[in-house]
Amino acid sequence: MTGGRTVVATANILCSLPAAAAREALHVVLAAEPDLVGLQEWGPKRRRLLAETAGYLWAAPLVGGCPVGVRADRYDVLTGRARWLAGPGWCDPGVRPVPLLPARIATLAVLRDRETGRTVSLLSFHLTPGVQRRGSYRADRPRLAARHRQEVIALRRLVAGQLALGHVVHAVGDSNFDGLALPPLTSAWLGREDGPGTLGSARKIDDVHGPGRAASVVLLETPSDHKAVVVTRPDPA
Numbered sequence: 001m002t003g004g005r006t007v008v009a010t011a012n013i014l015c016s017l018p019a020a021a022a023r024e025a026l027h028v029v030l031a032a033e034p035d036l037v038g039l040q041e042w043g044p045k046r047r048r049l050l051a052e053t054a055g056y057l058w059a060a061p062l063v064g065g066c067p068v069g070v071r072a073d074r075y076d077v078l079t080g081r082a083r084w085l086a087g088p089g090w091c092d093p094g095v096r097p098v099p100l101l102p103a104r105i106a107t108l109a110v111l112r113d114r115e116t117g118r119t120v121s122l123l124s125f126h127l128t129p130g131v132q133r134r135g136s137y138r139a140d141r142p143r144l145a146a147r148h149r150q151e152v153i154a155l156r157r158l159v160a161g162q163l164a165l166g167h168v169v170h171a172v173g174d175s176n177f178d179g180l181a182l183p184p185l186t187s188a189w190l191g192r193e194d195g196p197g198t199l200g201s202a203r204k205i206d207d208v209h210g211p212g213r214a215a216s217v218v219l220l221e222t223p224s225d226h227k228a229v230v231v232t233r234p235d236p237a
Contacts, residue, residue, distance in 0.1 A: 008233070011039055035074055039069075039124065057070050066126055067107055068123075104126065104127060106123055120169075127148055170209065174205055208229055210233050
């Protein structure tokens with residue numbers, strides 16, 4: 001089948017939000033009716049909120065905080081598992097009260113798209129924060145910068161591996177780096193660099209990378225400190 005479209009959303013829903021606010025944020029995102037959705041900062045205590053949603057199947061490993069959801073009337077979930085991007089490490093002195101950095105773990109789901117007949121990989125990620133200033137890695141935080149680079153390398157390898165298997169790939173999440181590229185996927189912000197940001201007025205650190213240019217990009221206000229991003233792309237032929 002050709003000529004269809006896929007709507008993909010990503011939402012960093014602040015981990016300190018009370019359950020009611022987290023539920024509201026999730027419902028705002030799902031009200032946009034995405035075919036695919038990735039969440040970040042969604043810990044194990046919020047798993048029960050996913051069970052309240054109608055019409056979506058969820059892959060939500062106990063680690064990582066990056067579950068993915070898919071429309072039950074379009075997709076079959078073939079696999080869904082956690083994938084390590086980086087283990088625990090040490091932060092630069094003085095940056096954080098506790099210098100130990102947690103592991104960074106993405107969620108990868110492989111799906112069968114009943115509309116197109118293709119297999120689809122959906123990857124949700126959340127990379128180490130505090131690494132960027134004025135568009136570049138911070139020179140005064142070399143450990144954090146090296147850690148982030150390690151995570152990006154692992155993420156790109158995951159994308160390349162899924163493409164090599166013949167899957168259509170969507171990689172969504174919070175990179176904590178405005179301008180992150182995951183070639184050969186295309187950032188939703190390509191051609192929209194001057195538009196509003198997802199954290200603050202300009203920083204576009206939340207992104208939906210996928211096959212080809214986005215046809216539309218919509219930002220959603222939720223109770224979280226990040227805006228959610230909803231992207232529509234035409235399905236590959």
